Amino acid sequence: MLDIADELNRWVEQGRDFAVATVVGVGGSAPRQPGAALAVDRDGTAIGSVSGGCVEGAVYELCQQALETGEPVLEQFGYSDEDAFAVGLTCGGVIDILVTPVRTSAPEPSQGPDDPPAPVVDSTSGTLVAAVAAAVTTEAAALARIVSGPAELLGRALLVRADGSHTGSLGGHPALDRTAVEETRALLDAGRTTTVEIGADGSQCGVPLTLLVESSVPPPRMLVFGAIDFAAALARAGKFLGYHVTVCDARPVFATRARFPDADEIVNDWPHRYLDSQELDARTVLCVLTHDAKFDVPLLERALRLRVAYVGAMGSRRTHLDRLDRLREAGLTDLELGRLRSPIGLDLGARTPEETALSIAAEIVATRRGGTGVPLTGAHTPIHHDTSVTARRIGSVA
Known part of the structure; x- marks a missing residue:
């Protein structure tokens, strides 16, 4: 999400509700890496990209769905003979996409007792987006989000700065936030974007969690x-x-x-x-x-x-x-x-x-x-050699 944070902050300032789709996992050959994002507002305006065009249409619809329901969506897109010419990655890879809605305007009141309640969206999301946009333009910072775990925690995020201060919460247990801050800060020091897996004992909620940590550091x-x-x-x-x-x-x-x-x-x-x-x-x-x-x-x-x-x-x-x-x-x-x-x-x-x-x-x-520099034509080497995105596993919360 960090690659479109500035534009998202402008949407927040304008009071526009939107949904953000983020690549949270990649398998095989894929055009974009974890952290790549696409966002869609209620008017249908879209910014960013998650696949270079392969599945943008389907992800666009998922964003509209999330805006209507107010619920995050985790979806996997992959290649098969059946879907090669429909929805899927024709490059042969698999990507996991997390879509989270962000409400910046106040929800409309229900018209009566029988009307369905307004969708529940994390009220700090707009504030967090603004904090992310401000931080990544002036300092080293990292965004940690739950991308696998209990449905009620999916998409929860916190922003961690180099000095250890943070904005937001993962919404589970204070000990989980402390562990996430420590792990995120370590990855920020290395300028890495990766996933962190927290075991059931350490998550404080009885089931394993996976965090996507996106680091933004000054340019090399x-x-x-x-x-x-x-x-x-x-x-x-x-x-x-x-x-x-x-x-x-x-x-x-x-x-x-x-x-x-x-x-x-x-x-x-x-x-x-x-x-x-x-x-x-x-x-x-x-x-x-x-x-x-x-x-x-x-x-x-x-x-x-x-x-x-x-x-x-x-x-x-x-x-x-x-x-x-x-x-x-x-x-x-x-x-x-x-x-x-x-x-x-x-x-x-x-x-x-x-x-x-x-x-x-x-x-x-x-x-x-890690490339070879040889022509890809006729070669049998991987097209994407990037090894900067790997998984870290930790077992418990200190």
Whole structure:
């Protein structure tokens, strides 16, 4: 739901009732991962996506149903020969969809004693959506929701911030909320979206529960060293992929805003000195385009000892071999040197700065997702390699 939180908050501010459908489980090949969401308001306006088009129509109807009944709905969509051309995932996967209604306006009063009661919808839902939208735009936060368990708790949620404070409740037992906050906070620290299974003893309600935890953390960083034309193209590609892009070069005449309009930051400093000043996490990617031993050797000496996601360096194969000799002289081990992607990028036959940036970006994605970089045509490798969504199981509440 976090991917459409801003738009949902606008609906809350406008007093529009809506239902949110969220992917809460995936099996096999599926176009969207847990956390992907689609929302429909009472006027029939829809935003977001849960399947890339395969089952959107059926999910749209489920949202309208939830708006009418006021009850959450958990539905599974899968592929079979019978439903391949009807409702189903033609890509061969299975997805579980949780639909929860959100009422932001006051329910209409019953006309008489014989009229059915108004649907009961969690009165804090609108408030929670607003809190989620505010949190994910300014800080690290995670949303934990019950996606499997007693019907009366299905869809219950709480928002957890990095400092451990939270908004909302899972509606079961205070000990359940405490456990959910602890588990969610741990996943938030790692920037992970995953499911957490709580055993019957730990749920405090006699049956197992499954939580979907969606983490929203600041965008990962891409540090591009070397203010050359290839760096300008790579900065654009990095922004397209969702990175916070910094371009660093020791030469002020080259590292300018006019040359790098797409970069979030432009730094005039020696690359290794700037790197020493930064606190980087395991999602950070470093692209060394300096193409000059006096810059890239001291920089790579430090970079290859950091716990970052990717370190790549530009240069010919002859430059690469010379660079390896210099780095060995600086004391780097073969294991540390094995982390270096050089020459940088995948073999796409790239010539222009834009093609080279695409080559580098493709290698970064392949490294992040566990891809091979080989053509999918004729291959027998999985299309989706993402392993970031896994299940955690805990047995009891402390």
